[in-house]
Amino acid sequence: MQSADNPSSRSEASKPQPPIRVAVDAMGGDYAPGETVKGAVAALDTHDIELLLVGDAGAVEGELDKYDLEGKAVKVVGSVGKISDDEHPMHAFRQKPEASIIVGTKLVKTGQADVLVSLGSTGASMATAALVLGMMDGLERPCIGGPFLGLAPRTVLMDLGSNVDCRPSQLLNFAALGSVFAHRFLGTENPRVALLSVGSEKSKGNRQVQDSYQLFEESHLNFVGNVEGMDFFNDRADVIVCDGFVGNILIKFTEGMGTALGGYLGRLLSPYMSDEQMRGVFNELWQTTNLPRTMGGPLFGVNGAVIVGHGSSRADEVAGAINTAVRYVEMGLLDSMRE
């Protein structure tokens, strides 16, 4: 983990820093506010943070009553309503101006929070972040990325999100942001950047990839050419770039396969192991095929720190996303991205 080369990094400051202020959309996620609040409270045990829980004040306080918060820095910030997955983000943005994701994002915008953690609708998080925080220069839409395979925990895939029809210049932006992330967050020197395609030769791929190849070659990135589907497991590249259509299919396919393999291996392994031993194996297998669930990932390209977690996060995963948020702020990643 590298941060020492960043003069603005909070982690290497010579005097004690105030605690990082983490806003959490307490209404976001399939198991909100219960699991979301539980995970946020758990994160207080491992990090010196100030927690800003955004949500319906009554509901959130009701959850908080379950825990001993003596000496803990927790505030509730009231909001009204939430934006769900099946609403059009822009429409909902106008209809529900006090929705939890909007109030939470504004806390980052106004400097009242250092980072926002959202487990709610990714589309709503992206749209709200773009509108409230604004995009970095030269970027049009936020993207999502990061390591997504426990079998290749240092390989970053960009974009995992909803940028489904991308021009080459957008793919190049994903590559640049992923490169900074791999370097600063994962400590990879001079990250190798590749385009995901159907063959390693320059001539292989669809029009989008073929048009992007030359742009990547001419960039300042450490471009190593095209990689193929099996190369996620071959350490051929540190940052693998595709559009969000392909990335989203891959990440969901991986999750589904992890779950299905659990059942399949159960039948295969039951002669050799006890149920409890198998549970341990399956738990590891699940984690390795559900990496983004365990740690969340930053929303790249917006002028503010936002970490998005999986909608189906339980308390452990909420705490994992908050852990990522704290490290993201400590490492001064946002400033690196802007550069």
Place this chain on the structure above:
Amino acid sequence: MQSADNPSSRSEASKPQPPIRVAVDAMGGDYAPGETVKGAVAALDTHDIELLLVGDAGAVEGELDKYDLEGKAVKVVGSVGKISDDEHPMHAFRQKPEASIIVGTKLVKTGQADVLVSLGSTGASMATAALVLGMMDGLERPCIGGPFLGLAPRTVLMDLGSNVDCRPSQLLNFAALGSVFAHRFLGTENPRVALLSVGSEKSKGNRQVQDSYQLFEESHLNFVGNVEGMDFFNDRADVIVCDGFVGNILIKFTEGMGTALGGYLGRLLSPYMSDEQMRGVFNELWQTTNLPRTMGGPLFGVNGAVIVGHGSSRADEVAGAINTAVRYVEMGLLDSMRE
């Protein structure tokens, strides 16, 4: 397995049929001609077939000398040269008119063989088949597909090949061909057809999928809408359609994951199992993530029966592809596709 409802099916004929004539490109595949010939000879033990081995006569006969072929129907058909993966198929087609894949495909065209099995370059197989055999009405390019996951052995994915930028009408063709295959080869009644996308709603997906949705809705297919990456494991559809860019990435990703999981599980399971027990588990795991290697798949849309296997096939996989070829002919699948 259904064939009884097809009057032209060879398998339900009332009088004895002559053996199916299977041409094999003996020069195709990473381990040709040794493993290719070995696998083809092995297939003679399980099927009443006549084998036409196409290749350099001296090399093929040298391999055949290793086996006892008493009473077996094996012929060698001479060819000169082979087309490799890194050659442009159209260029090679003109430069090497007697290459093994071309001679083999012509055996099907002229009726000297019922089916061709190719383990060589998929691009060369596709181009040669399109040129020599011609395309079915309304189709422009061959496509490849079939079950690709041992965890979902009855779910057909189309296209796995090199149709990388597809119009909606092409995706619809893939769907129709995959539907016939699922019905006739896998015995699925009224196969459910889906588009692979990033959300189940009609509005979700890239332009290609959105433009295809309505065309699929208006077709005679049993279209059930969009599915997502995890739905391969949920039995949501029998035929899942995507372009060859996405399909090729998915199939190679799956192969890579199977191999990587083998090593990963080895560390996890070694406390519980002997090396030999683990080898059994890994062998099953490998097969479930490498299904197309074990059985090959038909080249869809061409006017002739061609089965393509994986380039890295060993003898067992070559025999598996020949098994698929025999069933394909027995079931009269080509006629069903034409309809």
